[in-house]
Amino acid sequence: MEHVELFFKSIFIDNMVFATFLGMCSYLAVSKKVSTAVGLGAAVIFVLAITVPLNWLLDQYILQPGALSWLGEEYASYDLSFLSFIMFIATIATMVQLVEIIVEKFSPSLYNSLGIFLPLIAVNCAILGGSLFMQSREIATLGLALNYGVGSGIGWFLAILAIAAIREKIRYSNVPPALRGLGITFIITGLMAIGFMSFGGMLTGGDDEGKVEDKSAAIEAIEEDVKQQEAKTESDLELAENINK
């Protein structure tokens, strides 16, 4: 349940593009055609799925305050968290390079479709942002970190696919000259973000602080409400009958 919740949350509610504006640069630059947008989106899912769990391991066993205690008692008081930026970005840059080499070696066809996008991705804020959010939201297990990486990647993929499709269509519309291209893309993205905000209550019933455990209580409360309303309508009916009499 925890996994499903995190997965949908990272795709829709905390969508990288619409809620936190991560990866906007490539989102705007590479969304002129659907085919290239699909390529870049797939590469982002791929790289996020690798780097978020890796950085989770780094964070858990090297960077967090007290994370080095597995080395021995005397290391338990070390706090290396100020190094997280440099460690995360180094991991990401190396992984991207490594993935590029491996993909080129074993799957030339995949390399042809993803290859040109991989170097772009090392400096995509969505990738570093994924790791930093993973750290600041204190994701608990490796499985959840992988889940979060894949989910955020899919959210980003959906966003760039949607805007690319819209931009292909809008070319035939009569947009004011000064808004053409970049301006209208910004405004459309804003409107899409407003649309995505409506996913906000999807998991918690509108209350951000609500927990899954509270759901049964909420259902009971609703049932009580319904009962009360039924009682009320009954009494209303009686009242109406009385008045009619």
Added chain:
Amino acid sequence: MAKDSRLILDPLADNNPITIQVLGICSALAITAELEASIVMSISVLFVLGVGNVVISLMRNIIPSKIRIIVQLIVVATLVIIVDLVLKAFAYELSKTLSVFVGLIITNCIIMGRFEAFALGNGPWRSFLDGIGNALGYGIILIIVGFFRELLGSGTLLGFPVLGDPIEKTGLYALGYENNGFMLLSPMALIVVGIIIWVQRTKNKALIED
């Protein structure tokens, strides 16, 4: 000398990093709900881009071109760690507001873009000017967006109420004015930037895309 001044002045308007080059959008949108956060973010980027451009420019002849991206990332990451620690020490509340977006200066495309496009091919002094110019161009947009979002969204500027008190109904609120809470939500940042682009391109027809 005239050429040097262009390095600073061009990015402010006609070659603005955000509205024309489309670089560094992420942070520009996410943290502009308050003017103060926008100003601090602009100063941070000013520092990182100015110093980083000089460092990269000094090292440009000894960096092998194959690993230059990693070298650039390490230089930026080091500078950003400095900014992050300074913010945590002197403006803790603000650094909580900015949260991960300080870290995301590392992947701010303006910085990598300027390193690649300018610092790798020019001397330290010109690179410094270029860095300052682009960071100022970025800062201007951030401050404009932050100004309108805070003014229209919560009726304050830098935390001071400028339109009167919404609870006691003084100032503009006495006339029935209401804060537009929608301006504080993230989608409005996109629309405000869209409008800035619209205004800018209406004034300068040469910038219009076909």
